[in-house]
Amino acid sequence: MITIRRANERHHDLRGSRELWLTFHPHAPATPLADGFGALEMLNESRLPPEADIPPRPRHDVQIITYVREGTLAYEDSMGRLGVLRAGEFQHMSFGRGIRHSDKNASRTDWAHIFQIWLCPTQVGLDSRHEQKRFSAAERRGRLCVVASPDARNGSLRIYQNTLMCSALLEPGQHVAHELHQGRSAWLHLVHGEVSLGDLVLTTGDGVGVSAERAVSVTARAATEILLLDLDCTEGAVRLQHVERAS
Numbered sequence: 001m002i003t004i005r006r007a008n009e010r011h012h013d014l015r016g017s018r019e020l021w022l023t024f025h026p027h028a029p030a031t032p033l034a035d036g037f038g039a040l041e042m043l044n045e046s047r048l049p050p051e052a053d054i055p056p057r058p059r060h061d062v063q064i065i066t067y068v069r070e071g072t073l074a075y076e077d078s079m080g081r082l083g084v085l086r087a088g089e090f091q092h093m094s095f096g097r098g099i100r101h102s103d104k105n106a107s108r109t110d111w112a113h114i115f116q117i118w119l120c121p122t123q124v125g126l127d128s129r130h131e132q133k134r135f136s137a138a139e140r141r142g143r144l145c146v147v148a149s150p151d152a153r154n155g156s157l158r159i160y161q162n163t164l165m166c167s168a169l170l171e172p173g174q175h176v177a178h179e180l181h182q183g184r185s186a187w188l189h190l191v192h193g194e195v196s197l198g199d200l201v202l203t204t205g206d207g208v209g210v211s212a213e214r215a216v217s218v219t220a221r222a223a224t225e226i227l228l229l230d231l232d233c234t235e236g237a238v239r240l241q242h243v244e245r246a247s
Helices: 235-246
Strands: 002-005 011-015 018-022 040-048 062-070 072-077 082-086 089-095 101-105 112-119 129-134 145-149 164-170 175-179 184-192 194-197 200-203 207-210 215-220 224-232
Touching: 040 184, 062 072, 062 082, 062 145, 072 112, 082 089, 082 129, 089 145, 112 224, 164 175, 184 194, 184 200, 184 215, 194 224, 215 224
Parallel strands: none
Antiparallel strands: 002 207, 011 018, 018 040, 040 112, 062 089, 062 112, 072 082, 072 101, 089 129, 145 164, 164 224, 175 215, 184 207, 184 224, 194 200, 194 215
16 A cells, blocks of 8 residues: 655745755644654654754654754754764664753754654653764665664664664666565655656655555666655554653
């Protein structure tokens, strides 16, 4: 089964020159994707002018993977941790209740292009921790490079969720496929470019959920960048997501 969220269907939040696109928006009119996709709670894209910040995060247990595509992002939390993420770097952060955190464009002159993926935790009362790593263009070119996983495989970021996150950079005509095991689903997001997924053509900003299929198989029609999440979409994961939102 294929569930599509076109780029122009995302919630667009424009505040001054700062732009934010929400693939899943819980306060929008009810749609099959209003509450996310299984364990994937949110997938947000931000374009930040110099020194602009990202809106504050909710104070419930959450795991967030941040990807800086362009520019630099400064972060700081109430536990005294601070630092900078640069283009090509990915970061995993987990938050328990009551932890305050902020992100802002670290540059006084350049814009930043940021993606943030929020994952529903498999338990409440998470320890607050973070980890960041650069995955070069060479590592991601022409293949699905694992950037986050529950077992830190292949040097990826370790997350507290039965989820794999991959990144790929594809040239026109290049093809990648990812097998889906029983009980697994996937979310594919087009960071940039154009791909064919079966009979579908997806372009920049489009997203698609894939369930009850054997694999996700895409062919680039232009220079393309994708993010792919292999997800546990079991009832238990979704139920915990709703419990957290309601509390």
